[in-house]
Amino acid sequence: MPVPNTRFSELLQDIEPSTTTKTRASGGHTGIRDHLRTQAKFKDRYVTSFLSGSYARDSAIRPRSTSNGQERPDVDIIIVTNFSTDDHPDTVLKEVCKALEDGGDGYEVERINKRSVRVETWQAEMDIVPVASTWNGYMIPDRDTGTWKFTNPPVHTSWSSAQNTRFGGRFKPLVKLFKWWRRINPLTGRRPKGFVLEVLVGLHAPTGETHYGEAFAQLLENIYDAYGYHASIGQKPFIADPADGSNDILGKVSVAQWTEFIEKVRVYAGIARRAQDADDIEEATRQWRRVFGDRFKATATPAKASTYGGFAAAAPVAAGYTFPDAMAAPPAKPRGFA
Known part of the structure; x- marks a missing residue:
């Protein structure tokens, strides 16, 4: 005798990110994007930005709770820049890191990853990924290999x-x-x-x-x-x-x-x-x-x-x-x- 379908609907509602979590995520990524778009030494690099990952695809489940019981979503932010594949990936990621840290509204960077810069705030845990446009997608810098890789999150x-x-x-x-x-x-x-x-x-x-x-x-x-x-x-x-x-x-x-x-x-x-x-x-x-x-x-x-x-x-x-x-x-x- 199968369990009624409504029981699975109840579970789905329970594991959905809460309205509070989504609101905090929105505030977190909006703040990062606005900061890079207007930051004095980076605004000429900035072209546009968009979200990627499960948050963007609406396939995320409720985040794990932090040590203080708070649920912080994990958000991937793609920053389209005018860097070129001639620029060394390590240089690109370090420039993004500095741009995030600089200014009166600067952020504390958690770390520089292989292809992104990690920022953790009370609102969200965010990976900021710089890319360069190409005719059929985007190129992403990989500091481990020193090369650029093709990607197309959209x-x-x-x-x-x-x-x-x-x-x-x-x-x-x-x-x-x-x-x-x-x-x-x-x-x-x-x-x-x-x-x-x-x-x-x-x-x-x-x-x-x-x-x-x-x-x-x-x-x-x-x-x-x-x-x-x-x-x-x-x-x-x-x-x-x-x-x-x-x-x-x-x-x-x-x-x-x-x-x-x-x-x-x-x-x-x-x-x-x-x-x-x-x-x-x-x-x-x-x-x-x-x-x-x-x-x-x-x-x-x-x-x-x-x-x-x-x-x-x-x-x-x-x-x-x-x-x-x-x-x-x-x-x-x-x-x-x-």
Whole structure:
């Protein structure tokens, strides 16, 4: 006896970033963008700016609480500049860092990352990413390699929006359920996460299923069916980036991380299936709480089910995946704890 769909709608409402969180995020990124746009020594570098990442795609879940109990969203800010690829990436990122720190309304920079500058305020945790325009996208400076890499964040945003349309408005809620499952059932390493999870939903979500529980169970089953065998022999696939078919979105995911993730998918696909096949709601609820944790309510309460509704058919996406001919050797050990 499946758990009513409204119970999944309740969970979705609960894991949604709060209005306060969204308001703080808006104030945080607006302040950063205005500062760089008007900063005396940087305003001639500044062309425009836009948001990227899950915040921009509306696929974010509620942030983890800080040590003082505050929820601070993670926001990616793209700053389009007139730097050129002839400029050294380290020089570019240091200039952005200085521009953020200078002035009466300057910010305290947390650190300079590989491709961004990190600023943490009471409102949000923000990665400021300088880019240079090119004819088909943007170039992003990589200080580790000293080179510029192609990127096109707006395509990710439009791709996600198109998927949501194809799913009748239910793609992003399913992505949020997938991200929540990933968070409360942690792996040894930090990856895969974020946009990789979104693409997996786009590739493997079921079609024509109106119940979120069944949709989620089938999603996990489909992912394992697609990758389980190859993961068992130490291989991970090439999964094309929707913004650049030559880019593998699993490029930063190690074989060890991928195989651990696929094993976790296998285990929880079984639990989700037991939840769907349970003879009574109490047992089904117990199994779903193993999948989604304590925020999945143990007793039914009224919910605005119309907020998320059923789950409609999804059309195939452009991204695809292939496996290499040679076996991939796993690293000596997985990355550290998230």
